[in-house]
Amino acid sequence: MEENCSTVETALEMLVGKWKPVILYQLFKNGTLRFSELQRALPGITKKMLTAQLRELEYHDIVHRKIYMQIPPKVEYSITEYGLKMGPLLQAMNDWGTSHLQHLSELYDEDRKAEQAEAAAEIK
Amino acid sequence: MEENCSTVETALEMLVGKWKPVILYQLFKNGTLRFSELQRALPGITKKMLTAQLRELEYHDIVHRKIYMQIPPKVEYSITEYGLKMGPLLQAMNDWGTSHLQHLSELYDEDRKAEQAEAAAEIK
DNA sequence: CGGTATCCCCGCTGATACTG
DNA sequence: CAGTATCAGCGGGGATACCG
Numbered sequence A, B: 001m002e003e004n005c006s007t008v009e010t011a012l013e014m015l016v017g018k019w020k021p022v023i024l025y026q027l028f029k030n031g032t033l034r035f036s037e038l039q040r041a042l043p044g045i046t047k048k049m050l051t052a053q054l055r056e057l058e059y060h061d062i063v064h065r066k067i068y069m070q071i072p073p074k075v076e077y078s079i080t081e082y083g084l085k086m087g088p089l090l091q092a093m094n095d096w097g098t099s100h101l102q103h104l105s106e107l108y109d110e111d112r113k114a115e116q117a118e119a120a121a122e123i124k
Numbered sequence C: 001c002g003g004t005a006t007c008c009c010c011g012c013t014g015a016t017a018c019t020g
Numbered sequence D: 001c002a003g004t005a006t007c008a009g010c011g012g013g014g015a016t017a018c019c020g
Helices: A005-013 A020-030 A035-041 A047-059 A087-123 B005-013 B020-030 B035-041 B047-059 B087-123
Strands: A032-034 A063-068 A074-079 B032-034 B063-068 B074-079
Touching: A005 B020, A005 B087, A020 A032, A020 A035, A020 A047, A020 A074, A020 A087, A020 B005, A032 A035, A035 A047, A035 A074, A047 A063, A087 B005, A087 B087, B020 B032, B020 B035, B020 B047, B020 B074, B020 B087, B032 B035, B035 B047, B035 B074, B047 B063
Parallel strands: none
Antiparallel strands: A032 A074, A063 A074, B032 B074, B063 B074
8 A cells, every 4th residue: 555645645636626526527428518508417516616626627637728819609528548448447436435334224224224223222 | 417516515614724635645644643743844834723633534434433431631633534535536636736736737827937937028 | 598797605625722 | 653623825717807
């Protein structure tokens, strides 16, 4: 287990932010999306936040921003070639997250049983 | 790429927090540590934060808290058996983080070259 | 359409002091 | 030793309005 944790923190940096996972999910799924399409796909996000999160992803070379010089403006976002390499990591996090939700719900069920046993004992 | 992003967010939840990665790093490396040993290993952390982050990890069944009923008090923290299963994920994040730092520094170098070329052009 | 610019709130984090 | 309690600050995130 030879991880220097600063690198883990590096990996976290570009996933952290309330909307980054969902943005990546949408772009991975749909390939290329316009700004307004992303906004519609992310209910509740404001333009400000969408812009901010996209700029961070762009800075990290995960997302590409293509501007069409025209009126009305048109901007398309997509995962960069380099960004595609994040796929396996996202998949690994997804897998772990899935099984963890399972694990937590099992823990929760045990607690429920314990509470029920406790309640039953109290009735006596 | 069939990830529902909520599971990715689940995975993020227990890594998020200013100190969680370092805490896990220490516990993975050293196996078992007392509260004060952890505090010494994490320069700048307050007792309050250390306690809070440990409690969250404990809630997620990643970290085990063993209390010795004695005076003065003694409490030891360690990775749970379940928590050990996070090892591969942490390793994956570490690997990706490592190569990403490399990638970013390459991007930075290109920017430097571009700036130098720009400066050279300006001299003419 | 695809953004900035402002203002504001709340929750994470920290500093400090106290306690069993 | 291993915490809790309390107060304070700062910044991520949101609502709204304006702009090229």
